[in-house]
Amino acid sequence: MKSTITDVAKRAGVSIKTVSRVMNKEANVTEATREKVMLAAKELNYAPNIAARRLAGSKSYLIALLYDIPSPGYVANIQKGATDACRAKGYHLVVEPLNFDDPSILDNIEDLVRQLPVDGVILTPPLCDNGEIVSILARNRIPYIPVAPSTSHGETPIVKMDDVKAAREMTEYLIGLGHTDIAFVKGHPGHSASALRFEGFRDAMRSADLRINPDWIQDGEFTYKSGVDAARKLFNRTDRPSAIFSSNDDMAMGIISTAREFGLAIPDDVSICGFDDVPSAQIVWPALTTIQQPVAQMGFQAAQLLLSDKPSEDKVEYNMAHKLIIRESTAKTPGL
Amino acid sequence: MKSTITDVAKRAGVSIKTVSRVMNKEANVTEATREKVMLAAKELNYAPNIAARRLAGSKSYLIALLYDIPSPGYVANIQKGATDACRAKGYHLVVEPLNFDDPSILDNIEDLVRQLPVDGVILTPPLCDNGEIVSILARNRIPYIPVAPSTSHGETPIVKMDDVKAAREMTEYLIGLGHTDIAFVKGHPGHSASALRFEGFRDAMRSADLRINPDWIQDGEFTYKSGVDAARKLFNRTDRPSAIFSSNDDMAMGIISTAREFGLAIPDDVSICGFDDVPSAQIVWPALTTIQQPVAQMGFQAAQLLLSDKPSEDKVEYNMAHKLIIRESTAKTPGL
DNA sequence: ACCTAAAATGACAGCGCTGTCAATACTTTA
């Protein structure tokens, strides 16, 4: 049942090397022989054995995804994108869930690199900001692509999204709806995204000549609870914003819940929007207007970069396109 | 830097075959030579090359996880468990996100099986109930383990959790809290879990000699929206249950939200519990009492089964232990 | 001490492919 390159060569009446050439899409093969070989391969249901390829050649047809346990949705999407890119080139994706705090993490990576020499590694946050991991990879000459890192990686291209731009767009959308009194709930100060999202908000407000009321800028920590706290402070004031831009969805859901406690209707009394498009954003009611991070695309791009032949590229930063998802939690201001 | 078995053999002063024996923990090696080899291997930082092992031997040291795109949290947890089991035996996990409706899904699997002969496959729902997938695997003699399948798989051991027992425990917990007026919201009739969870509820009620009020048994579809609908029907009645057991968390969250609309305090006026422990279950307020599915354990067990030497086992069903997670959405009845 | 069985070790082929380089088949040019 399982056929080898030799079987195909015999059937096509050529040498195994020629079959190899066809399978690898090498140049200098007549169209006629190409077709002969392809036909024979199809008839025999042949697919090159990856282990043999790896042993004989230099490629392993395997790339690895290293990730920390955190956001499950993130991982699933990255994987989806990465495997799509792999599939097109006959590659496969090996996953390695790591625990950032576990000291054995470095050994795991060493093993991965030595036992299974992968052709490349995708590093998701926070792993991509870990110097030791990066240096193991560099020492072993394994190409890697950091996804959404908070630090720069020299010559290595990185894949990310543009948080500033996304936040600006969301703000502009709110302004377009007629809102002028917009509150903002910041994210955890330790995450690089927090500052970027706030920056986008500020830019848009400034461009629209709208005043940012400092009392309406609340600190947050990206948690549901911190959203609740921020909302309480906001809703207890006599001057109340007509819209609240929360730096992420978890906090936005805390805000929605709190609004109900205060008897505020969403979006009639107050519009609320988030950032991330977590699964529950569409489950919650009213469904949350938010920014969908291009996670799958980032995975795709990262894999693509690893698999592309041109080793270095002048472009060092790939910004993948996010998407503004408009749902029911935002609406025009009552005045309009 | 990268050393081969030959290097180790030279350094230890033995043949490469002996090194191979040590690395594979084969019998008939003196303790003394074992140590010599281990030492040399350690000094040279040696790890056997998987591609070469695969080519020469019969094992590929790779198992695959096939899954459909649906629940991200599920995938992440299965992967965690499976890779833990793999790590211990020098295996690695290759992932293959598949789209159930995509016709090319079968080709993807064929390729996986031929290019990268994996030693085993973990099949998550709904893939494990797909006859074609199973038959490709069977035809190619690839061992596979279905995780939480809704159908039986003959001799093949399956890994699952006990939905009936879990639902029974949850109900008993509610009863222990003093509740006697308990409503139940069923899940999507197409999912096998729906019937099982209801069965567990019924069993527990019956054992406690409690009456099941047919008006309090609502149909649902596992969606937030259907939870809202069920809750409306329940709360619009004059006789209202003191506790609601929802067949999953998404519906439970719909119920919670609806309770607020009706001015009902949770858990003071009504206790609500779910099933699944999705990430937002702990994010939502009040945090949801629910059943944590042993997803990671199922992944671990499935991989373990695939990697264990004894090919067949008399035991054909592995029920992994779930966990009752008590949070804030349930409390004693006011009367107590 | 000697023979036999069992345990420990090693020699060698070959897994299925790719890299290198040589051989052959076609073109082009003068």
Added chain:
DNA sequence: TAAAGTATTGACAGCGCTGTCATTTTAGGT
């Protein structure tokens, strides 16, 4: 039309390991 490319194909070694089987060493029994 012959010389000199240039494009196409093939022969063969060897990647790093394991399986098989032969060989050597050790232990056991009398």
